[in-house]
Amino acid sequence: MSSTLFQATGFKRTLLLCREGKFREAEAVLKSLQDEFLAVCEENEALKTQLQEVAAVLDLAEKVRFDGQKYWLADGDEKKGPYCQVCYDREGLLVNLQQRENHWECLSCRGLYMIPAKNGAPKKRPAALRTALKKTIPLFVEREMM
Ligand SMILES: [Zn+2]
Structure with a gap:
C-alpha cells in the first residue's frame, strides 16, 4: 500500500470535508492520517537502524584481513x-x-x-631423542592381503 498516496488523498479529503462543514468526518480522516504518519515514522527509524548496521558491517569488512x-x-x-x-x-x-x-x-x-613453525633456526632436538624418533613405528601400517 502506498502511504504517500494515502496521505496525499487523505489531506485533500480532510480539506474538502472542512469546507463542506463536515467536521466529524474530517476528524476521523485526520485520526487515520495520524496513525499512518506514526507507522511511517516507526518504519523510518527501523530503516535508519538497519542502514547503520549495514554500514558497520561494511566498515568491518574493510578492516578484516585473511x-x-x-x-x-x-x-x-x-x-x-x-x-x-x-x-x-x-x-x-x-x-x-x-x-x-x-x-x-x-x-x-x-x-x-x-600455529605455523617459526622461520628462525629450528630447535635442535637432543641427540638421544633424535635417534629414538628414527625408530618410531610407522603411523600407517599396510593391511595384509586377505
Ligand atoms: Zn569458530
Missing part, C-alpha cells in the same frame, strides 16, 4: 586477532581464537588452527 588461515583486524597500525575463519564466514562474527601450545582454538565452533 592470512590464508585465520582473520585479523587491521585498525590503523594496530593488528587484532586472530579470529576464527569459519565463524566469520558463516555468521559474520569475529570470534577470538584461544592460543594453545601448538594451535589456536575457536571456543565457539571448536575449530583448530595450527
Whole structure:
C-alpha cells in the first residue's frame, strides 16, 4: 500500500470535508492520517537502524584481513586477532581464537588452527631423542592381503 498516496488523498479529503462543514468526518480522516504518519515514522527509524548496521558491517569488512588461515583486524597500525575463519564466514562474527601450545582454538565452533613453525633456526632436538624418533613405528601400517 502506498502511504504517500494515502496521505496525499487523505489531506485533500480532510480539506474538502472542512469546507463542506463536515467536521466529524474530517476528524476521523485526520485520526487515520495520524496513525499512518506514526507507522511511517516507526518504519523510518527501523530503516535508519538497519542502514547503520549495514554500514558497520561494511566498515568491518574493510578492516578484516585473511592470512590464508585465520582473520585479523587491521585498525590503523594496530593488528587484532586472530579470529576464527569459519565463524566469520558463516555468521559474520569475529570470534577470538584461544592460543594453545601448538594451535589456536575457536571456543565457539571448536575449530583448530595450527600455529605455523617459526622461520628462525629450528630447535635442535637432543641427540638421544633424535635417534629414538628414527625408530618410531610407522603411523600407517599396510593391511595384509586377505
Ligand atoms: Zn569458530
